[in-house]
Amino acid sequence: MSDVRSAISADMPRAQRELRELVAFRSVHDERQFPREECVAAANWVRSAFLDAGMDSVELIETDDDSLAVVGHRPAPAGAPTVLLYSHYDVQPPGDRSLWDSEPFELTESRGRWFGRGAADCKGNVVMHLLALRALGDDLAVGVTVVSEGSEEMGTGGLEALVQARPELFESDVIIIADTGNAAVGRPTVTTTLRGIANVVVRVDTLNGEVHSGMYGGPAPDALAALIQLLSTLRDEHGNTVVDGLDTSQVWDGIDYPADRFRADAGVLDGVDLAGSASVADAVWARPALTVLGIDCPPVVGSAAAISPTASARLNLRVPPGIDPQTAQDALEAHLRAHVPWSARVSIEREAIGSPFRARTDGPGYAALSDAMKEAFGTEVSSAGQGGSIPLCNVLAQTFPKAEIVLMGVEEPLCRIHAPNESVDPREIENIAVAEALFLQKLGRSDR
Structure with a gap:
């Protein structure tokens, strides 16, 4: 050498x-x-x-x-x-x-x-x-x-x-x-x-157009609120990714990834907990992970006192070996359709999968x-x-x-x-x- x-x-x-x-x-x-x-x-x-x-x-x-x-x-x-x-x-x-x-x-x-x-x-x-x-x-x-x-x-x-x-x-x-x-x-x-990838874009529609939040707020179905509630079903109370019908229990059998090193690597702020109850290695290398990449909705600056008639989000689902990405994308779409509140209209745009x-x-x-x-x-x-x-x-x-x-x-x-x-x-x-x-x-x- x-x-x-x-x-x-x-x-x-x-x-x-x-x-x-x-x-x-x-x-x-x-x-x-x-x-x-x-x-x-x-x-x-x-x-x-x-x-x-x-x-x-x-x-x-x-x-x-x-x-x-x-x-x-x-x-x-x-x-x-x-x-x-x-x-x-x-x-x-x-x-x-x-x-x-x-x-x-x-x-x-x-x-x-x-x-x-x-x-x-x-x-x-x-x-x-x-x-x-x-x-x-x-x-x-x-x-x-x-x-x-x-x-x-x-x-x-x-x-x-x-x-x-x-x-x-x-x-x-x-x-x-x-x-x-x-x-x-x-x-x-x-x-x-x-990990592979199985992204979708989900859109929620509830109204023909914007309406005044003072006159209609309460019973009028807020598309942005519906989307937020829908997205919340993709994590459990501990922060683990959950998608109906998708195995989230696989474990990693290689090198460990200590939580303190992960916090430093990822730049997690002091006092903020890591999401999920699994080990870091299990979570990042052996299990599915759902990330909300972006949301289309009214921005804070310039927003009006109006109820949103539509809102959408781009979702990134990372898929570990052992799970078929097409099966994962199917499960994600089925989950979103099953959990949307107030019978809101849902449309799903699938992106190309990666194994x-x-x-x-x-x-x-x-x-x-x-x-x-x-x-x-x-x-x-x-x-x-x-x-x-x-x-x-x-x-x-x-x-x-x-x-x-x-x-x-x-x-x-x-x-x-x-x-x-x-x-x-x-x-x-x-x-x-x-x-x-x-x-x-x-x-x-x-x-x-």
Whole structure:
């Protein structure tokens, strides 16, 4: 390991320069917010960087959602396995810039961390792959395919469609999805499950139009009040998610998630209790979770003394492995229709579902990566779930059923991905890069 560690440690100043260049691209895949040229420039940067890191060929492929996928190959020696290294170069919008302590698209160093949009999610993982590949140079006994996506954050499915249309580009024995991370800084963690998604928009109608609250308030059915009462049926008195007909009793059998660490990670205010009676690990990795993403109703500023005739809400239902997302969406719709008060009219708009994912943990790829992470971090490896969804994992699993899919990366809780002041700990980039390089070595040797 000493040679790999030394090479990557010496290469970290270059990695910081590269991440600074990459963060500077405003690569949000949404032309309503930033010009497409920003994503194109980022894609070209990634292509050049992987070529420089030793890939034989790297091409830009336009997908059906108008994004550019960066796909590169270095063929495997005869009889050796191929490893696919995934990342994405597109990022979330920066949001309200007044909430940032520094410019979102300028990499800034503070308190031992590197700040900037995409520093962790997922440009930090792009740089991590580059570090690992450069450390090995020609000492690669496996084939490598690199894939960097350009529309992951928007969820428009361009890469998923490309996998289905051109599977030969992605065929591999082990797939490393570098878009998750450790349970905490310095605590090596492999993600083994992802929750799926089953969203709906519910609308409640009660009146032909607004009426005066003084003249009609009381018996007149208030659509906003009806919606509030309806939404309250989706949590019990302890705050647990409850949906009629949906199993909410599953338990997590991996690493624990201490409540005090969760409070700190999530930024829970002092004196405010956590919702629900389950353990944090059960709640975020093993059970359904219902979140109200938004409500359409009169705003406080400018509101009139009138009863609302209509109100609607967008509901986000996260679905763990073991529960079919279509079944969950059916149950959610049935629950909403059954619990609406005052026989109010209800309409349900279903959004596209996403399936949960469970990784295999019994193959040589998982074993080699676990050994490599233990060696790189100097401590045992844990398994964790992730509450978010990565639809690509299911498409890859369906397309390549014999391939092992492993999720890891540089994104630990302090990164605050998708939020203002996103950051990455450079020690995580270095250690994960060391682990990935050791993994590629170990897998190549085990196949000889």
